[in-house]
Amino acid sequence: VTTNPVVATDYDRVPFKRGDCRFFLDTASPKEWNELLPLGILHGVTTNPVLLERANQPCTIPHLHQLASQVLLETNEFMAQTWGSNSQELYENGMALSLPDRDRIVVTVPVTSVGTAAASMLIRSGVRVCLTACYASHQALVASGVGAEYLAPDLGRMADAGKDGMAECAQMNRIGKGLKSGTRILVASIRDVKSFEHLAAQGLDTFTFSPEICRSLFVEKLTDDAAADFEDAARRGAR
Numbered sequence: 001v002t003t004n005p006v007v008a009t010d011y012d013r014v015p016f017k018r019g020d021c022r023f024f025l026d027t028a029s030p031k032e033w034n035e036l037l038p039l040g041i042l043h044g045v046t047t048n049p050v051l052l053e054r055a056n057q058p059c060t061i062p063h064l065h066q067l068a069s070q071v072l073l074e075t076n077e078f079m080a081q082t083w084g085s086n087s088q089e090l091y092e093n094g095m096a097l098s099l100p101d102r103d104r105i106v107v108t109v110p111v112t113s114v115g116t117a118a119a120s121m122l123i124r125s126g127v128r129v130c131l132t133a134c135y136a137s138h139q140a141l142v143a144s145g146v147g148a149e150y151l152a153p154d155l156g157r158m159a160d161a162g163k164d165g166m167a168e169c170a171q172m173n174r175i176g177k178g179l180k181s182g183t184r185i186l187v188a189s190i191r192d193v194k195s196f197e198h199l200a201a202q203g204l205d206t207f208t209f210s211p212e213i214c215r216s217l218f219v220e221k222l223t224d225d226a227a228a229d230f231e232d233a234a235r236r237g238a239r
Contacts, residue, residue, distance in 0.1 A: 022077075024044045024046045026210050027051060042075055042214075044071070077104050082094035082109055094122045094129075106128040115131070116142055137168045150184050151176075154188050173185045188207075192216075
């Protein structure tokens, strides 16, 4: 049996297909993108003004367009957070952020009353929206009602505040299914792989996580040992 060799550019012509789950890398660091996006498990990248500041990246619309163009070479989606002191400013900045590619740039908006009003205008204008800064299960009702594509609960901060973040996220997922909503629960601020596993086993399928968590998914000594054994056997067989 003969096969055609795969050259480095062949994958550029194949659409990204990763099943129904969506995993995002939660960082604004191009260095981390360059290392981790080629793994192929990531549907996209999530950013916000805090992450931009942490990565020493300007929080400006032209610069976010540059970052989006880099990310979208290797993934399906780029999320950027709008800003403004009122719903009109949030809307206008969201429109500007999404302008280069409204199919693949998702605008995140805080799930406040002002933010939700802006989200409603963005959605009616054809912009994909993620409601963020979510800390309570009843906010899934807001996201479903406005028609947001994503709602992003902050698992870590809920735990810090004494809430059962795992239960809150699971309840949000049940609310969405009960309402037959199209809103995905995008769990953010995951601090350990076990929490990731637990929520995935409960039916949540959309997560954003740090580069550290991404690397942790590949930590398993037995797998490393087995891979080394395979390589040793292959070298012996090639003699």
